[in-house]
Amino acid sequence: MKPFSLEELLQEQTVTQKVKRGEVLIEQGASSFNSFYVEKGCLRGYITDSKGKEHILQFAPETWLISNSDVLANDVISLTIDAIEDSVIRVINRNQAIETNLLEKEGLISMTNKLRKHMSFLQKRILLLLSASAEERYDDFNQMYPNLANRVPQKMIASYLGITPESLSRVRKSRINGNS
Amino acid sequence: MKPFSLEELLQEQTVTQKVKRGEVLIEQGASSFNSFYVEKGCLRGYITDSKGKEHILQFAPETWLISNSDVLANDVISLTIDAIEDSVIRVINRNQAIETNLLEKEGLISMTNKLRKHMSFLQKRILLLLSASAEERYDDFNQMYPNLANRVPQKMIASYLGITPESLSRVRKSRINGNS
Numbered sequence: 001m002k003p004f005s006l007e008e009l010l011q012e013q014t015v016t017q018k019v020k021r022g023e024v025l026i027e028q029g030a031s032s033f034n035s036f037y038v039e040k041g042c043l044r045g046y047i048t049d050s051k052g053k054e055h056i057l058q059f060a061p062e063t064w065l066i067s068n069s070d071v072l073a074n075d076v077i078s079l080t081i082d083a084i085e086d087s088v089i090r091v092i093n094r095n096q097a098i099e100t101n102l103l104e105k106e107g108l109i110s111m112t113n114k115l116r117k118h119m120s121f122l123q124k125r126i127l128l129l130l131s132a133s134a135e136e137r138y139d140d141f142n143q144m145y146p147n148l149a150n151r152v153p154q155k156m157i158a159s160y161l162g163i164t165p166e167s168l169s170r171v172r173k174s175r176i177n178g179n180s
Numbered sequence: 181m182k183p184f185s186l187e188e189l190l191q192e193q194t195v196t197q198k199v200k201r202g203e204v205l206i207e208q209g210a211s212s213f214n215s216f217y218v219e220k221g222c223l224r225g226y227i228t229d230s231k232g233k234e235h236i237l238q239f240a241p242e243t244w245l246i247s248n249s250d251v252l253a254n255d256v257i258s259l260t261i262d263a264i265e266d267s268v269i270r271v272i273n274r275n276q277a278i279e280t281n282l283l284e285k286e287g288l289i290s291m292t293n294k295l296r297k298h299m300s301f302l303q304k305r306i307l308l309l310l311s312a313s314a315e316e317r318y319d320d321f322n323q324m325y326p327n328l329a330n331r332v333p334q335k336m337i338a339s340y341l342g343i344t345p346e347s348l349s350r351v352r353k354s355r356i357n358g359n360s
Contacts (some may be wrong), residue, residue: 047307047311049311053311055307055311057303057306057307058303078244090217108288108289108292109288110291112288112291112292112295115292115295115296115299116295118299119295119298119299119302120308122299122302122303123237123238123302125306126237126302126305126306126309127227127235127237128307129306129309129310129342130225130339130342131233131235133231162309162310
C-alpha cells in the first residue's frame with residue numbers, strides 16, 4: 001500500500017537531524033530550497049527590519065512545516081529561521097522532493113491540504129491584525145499554538161502579535177484574572 | 181495530451197458566469213464549497229466586524245482565485261464575497277473538483293504552486309502589517325495588484341491597508357509628488 005500522509009512520506013524519505021537552541025538554519029536573504037518539518041522542539045521564522053527590530057512571522061512547534069522563501073513565488077519574502085529550543089527536524093529539499101514520490105498524487109493531496117489549512121491561518125491572522133484588539137490576538141495565538149505561551153520568551157510572543165512587551169504583560173494579567 | 185495549467189483545466193470543466201457589480205456571491209457565515217476564478221472584472225472578500233466596520237482580506241481581479249472559507253481548515257475564517265465590478269467568473273465546486281481530473285497530478289501541481297505563491301503574498305502582508313509604514317503598504321498593494329488602484333474605491337483600498345481614508349489620501353499625494 002502506498003503511504004498517504006506527508007508525515008509517512010517524510011519518515012520514508014528523510015532522516016532526522018538535531019539542532020541546538022539558538023542555531024540558525026537559514027539567514028534572511030539567503031536563497032534556499034529547503035523546508036523544515038519539526039518533530040520535536042520549536043523553530044522560528046522572522047525578519048529583521050532596517051531599524052534592527054525583529055518581526056516574527058511564524059513559530060513552528062511539533063508537526064509544523066517552515067521554509068524561508070518560495071522560489072515559485074519569486075522570493076517575495078525571505079526569513080531567518082532559527083531554533084528557539086533544542087529540536088529534532090527533518091529537512092526537505094525541494095529539488096529532491098520533485099524527483100521522488102513526495103510529489104505523487106497522494107503526497108500532493110496531503111501537501112495541498114496542509115497548504116490550504118496554513119493559508120486559512122494566515123488569512124485569519126491578517127484579519128486579526130486589521131481588526132482585533134491585543135486580547136483577541138493573544139487568544140488566537142493560544143488557539144493556534146496550544147501550550148506554546150509558556151515555552152516561548154514573552155518578548156517573542158509580543159513581536160508575533162505586533163504589540164509591546166508591556167501590552168502583552170497587561171493582556172496576560174487580564175486573562176489570568178479571568179476577564180474575557 | 182493532458183492539460184497542464186489550472187486555467188486550461190477550468191476551461192475544460194467549468195462554464196463562465198456573469199455577475200453584476202454589487203452582487204453578493206457568498207454571505208459571511210454561510211458555508212460554501214465553491215471557489216471563484218475571475219476571468220474579467222473584480223471580486224472582493226471581506227468581513228464585517230461587530231462594530232459594522234468592513235475589513236478587506238482580498239481583492240480578486242483577473243486570473244485570481246477567491247473562496248470564502250476552507251472546510252479542510254475547519255472554517256477558521258468566513259468571508260463575504262461580492263463583485264465590485266461587472267465580472268465574468270468560473271465557479272469551482274470542491275466536491276465536483278475531487279471527482280474530476282482537477283485533482284489529477286498535473287492539476288494538483290498547478291494548484292499547489294498557486295497556493296504556495298498566494299501563501300507567500302499573505303506572509304508578506306502580515307510582515308507589512310507588523311512592520312511597515314502606510315507608504316510601504318500602499319507600494320506593496322500596487323505591486324501585488326497592478327493598475328487596481330484606479331479601479332477600486334479609495335475607501336476599499338484604505339480598508340485593505342488597515343489605514344484611514346485620510347491617511348491614504350496623504351500617501352497618494354506623496355507618491356504622486358514623487359517622494360519615495
